[in-house]
Amino acid sequence: MASSRVDLDGNPIKPITICMIGAGGFIGSHLCEKLMTETPHTVLALDVYNDKIKHLLEPETNPWHGRINFHRLNIKHDSRLEGLIKMADLTINLAAICTPADYNTRPLDTIYSNFIDALPVVKYCSENNKRLIHFSTCEVYGKTIGSFLPKDSPLRKDPAYYVLKEDESPCIFGSIEKQRWSYACAKQLIERLIYAEGAENGLEFTIVRPFNWIGPRMDFIPGIDGPSEGVPRVLACFSNNLLRKEPLKLVDGGQSQRTFVYIKDAIEAVLLMIENPARANGHIFNVGNPNNEVTVRQLGEMMVKVYSKVSGDPPLENATVDVSSKEFYGEGYDDSDKRIPDMTIINRQLGWNPKTSLWDLLESTLTYQHRTYAEAIKKVIAKPVAS
Ligand SMILES: NC(=O)c1ccc[n+]([C@@H]2O[C@H](COP(=O)([O-])OP(=O)(O)OC[C@H]3O[C@@H](n4cnc5c(N)ncnc54)[C@H](O)[C@@H]3O)[C@@H](O)[C@H]2O)c1
Numbered sequence: 001m002a003s004s005r006v007d008l009d010g011n012p013i014k015p016i017t018i019c020m021i022g023a024g025g026f027i028g029s030h031l032c033e034k035l036m037t038e039t040p041h042t043v044l045a046l047d048v049y050n051d052k053i054k055h056l057l058e059p060e061t062n063p064w065h066g067r068i069n070f071h072r073l074n075i076k077h078d079s080r081l082e083g084l085i086k087m088a089d090l091t092i093n094l095a096a097i098c099t100p101a102d103y104n105t106r107p108l109d110t111i112y113s114n115f116i117d118a119l120p121v122v123k124y125c126s127e128n129n130k131r132l133i134h135f136s137t138c139e140v141y142g143k144t145i146g147s148f149l150p151k152d153s154p155l156r157k158d159p160a161y162y163v164l165k166e167d168e169s170p171c172i173f174g175s176i177e178k179q180r181w182s183y184a185c186a187k188q189l190i191e192r193l194i195y196a197e198g199a200e201n202g203l204e205f206t207i208v209r210p211f212n213w214i215g216p217r218m219d220f221i222p223g224i225d226g227p228s229e230g231v232p233r234v235l236a237c238f239s240n241n242l243l244r245k246e247p248l249k250l251v252d253g254g255q256s257q258r259t260f261v262y263i264k265d266a267i268e269a270v271l272l273m274i275e276n277p278a279r280a281n282g283h284i285f286n287v288g289n290p291n292n293e294v295t296v297r298q299l300g301e302m303m304v305k306v307y308s309k310v311s312g313d314p315p316l317e318n319a320t321v322d323v324s325s326k327e328f329y330g331e332g333y334d335d336s337d338k339r340i341p342d343m344t345i346i347n348r349q350l351g352w353n354p355k356t357s358l359w360d361l362l363e364s365t366l367t368y369q370h371r372t373y374a375e376a377i378k379k380v381i382a383k384p385v386a387s
């Protein structure tokens with residue numbers, strides 16, 4: 001089975017070793033799962049945490065035992081990094097601070113994590129002639145051109161003013177005081193550096209720009225498997241509200257628009273990049289689902305309905321509440337208005353298309369959230385508060 005797999009050009013796929021940095025995170029855990037269950041490849045899994053991939057590391061009776069090895073290390077300061085990159089055929093860098101609540105409150109950590117800490121990875125790949133797949137973000141596009149048009153301009157309806165294209169769209173960020181953009185700016189600079197390493201030194205690279213990938217194991221539920229005061233990304237924020245039967249908080253009215261793609265669809269795209277280097281090298285790929293666009297308010301309303309279906313509880317009355325971004329995220333927050341990925345390049349190079357509708361992906365994800373967290377939340381809520 002695994003040994004007879006072929007690439008998009010009909011050539012047999014040879015087993016390779018992948019150095020995956022940030023393998024213990026949301027995307028990393030799904031990618032490791034896919035690689036273990038459907039391919040013959042070996043993974044050197046690097047991260048400071050491994051909770052989300054524990055089920056792959058143990059027990060020793062797993063059929064893939066020996067093909068995934070966890071190395072607990074912080075890439076900021078660990079001399080083992082270069083050796084591990086040298087041992088592998090391909091490096092995938094997922095490590096990052098990537099929750100918006102951090103961008104304006106911990107801008108230095110955000111910039112160091114997304115730019116400075118990624119530098120040695122690029123350097124070691126370039127010096128040792130190793131292929132690199134680097135995870136960037138759709139946030140490098142920033143705001144759409146259309147957002148600067150008058151509210152009633154008919155041009156706002158013209159895709160030329162909002163669809164985001166890898167090789168054409170500009171990167172539009174807010175002023176420096178809007179520290180929200182520290183993340184996007186650091187990601188943009190590391191993209192430019194990788195691109196330049198390719199142009200000047202022949203680095204074989206692929207850059208991935210994920211557009212709001214969501215699914216099980218994303219971030220944490222505050223007070224259960226993450227800090228009580230922590231603010232994860234919107235899927236986990238809204239899941240937390242639903243589990244606790246609290247209203248969902250809509251930042252600045254929930255008018256921003258996003259396209260959400262199911263993690264399992266997106267991982268298919270990454271596997272195609274891994275196994276088709278000739279088609280993926282030198283490219284930047286948008287990976288998202290342009291058909292799943294909603295405002296954040298619509299997302300919240302849909303999650304209320306889906307959660308009621310999967311939990312069997314009636315939907316909350318007064319299910320949402322508006323909060324200002326200053327109250328929710330603090331000074332320096334700003335937002336991307338709209339994010340629709342152009343799919344031309346990934347379609348042409350890899351023939352990839354997302355499949356799962358927003359309703360279906362929310363149904364499977366909220367079923368997971370309910371099964372994983374509902375009991376734990378009940379216990380926390382039942383505990384008397386110490387006086
Ligand atoms: N999930 C999305 O929709 C999305 C969207 C755009 C971009 N991305 C990018 O994809 C990548 C992965 O995102 P994710 O959603 O899986 O996030 P995540 O936070 O779940 O995963 C990141 C992992 O990197 C690890 N890490 C961070 N710094 C490290 C260090 N110094 N040394 C070792 N490990 C370190 C973390 O412990 C974590 O497990 C990030 O680069 C992110 O910017 C994700």
Ligand SMILES: O=c1ccn([C@@H]2O[C@H](COP(=O)(O)OP(=O)(O)O[C@H]3OC[C@@H](O)[C@H](O)[C@H]3O)[C@@H](O)[C@H]2O)c(=O)[nH]1
Nearest residue numbers: 098100137139212232233234237249250251256296335
């Ligand atoms: O409780 C909440 C949380 C979030 N939101 C809003 O929901 C929208 C989405 O917020 P998320 O936290 O998921 O993050 P964003 O889509 O803004 O950015 C993400 O984009 C791609 C990646 O690079 C990162 O994972 C992250 O920067 C924002 O408009 C935010 O203001 C709420 O209205 N309520």
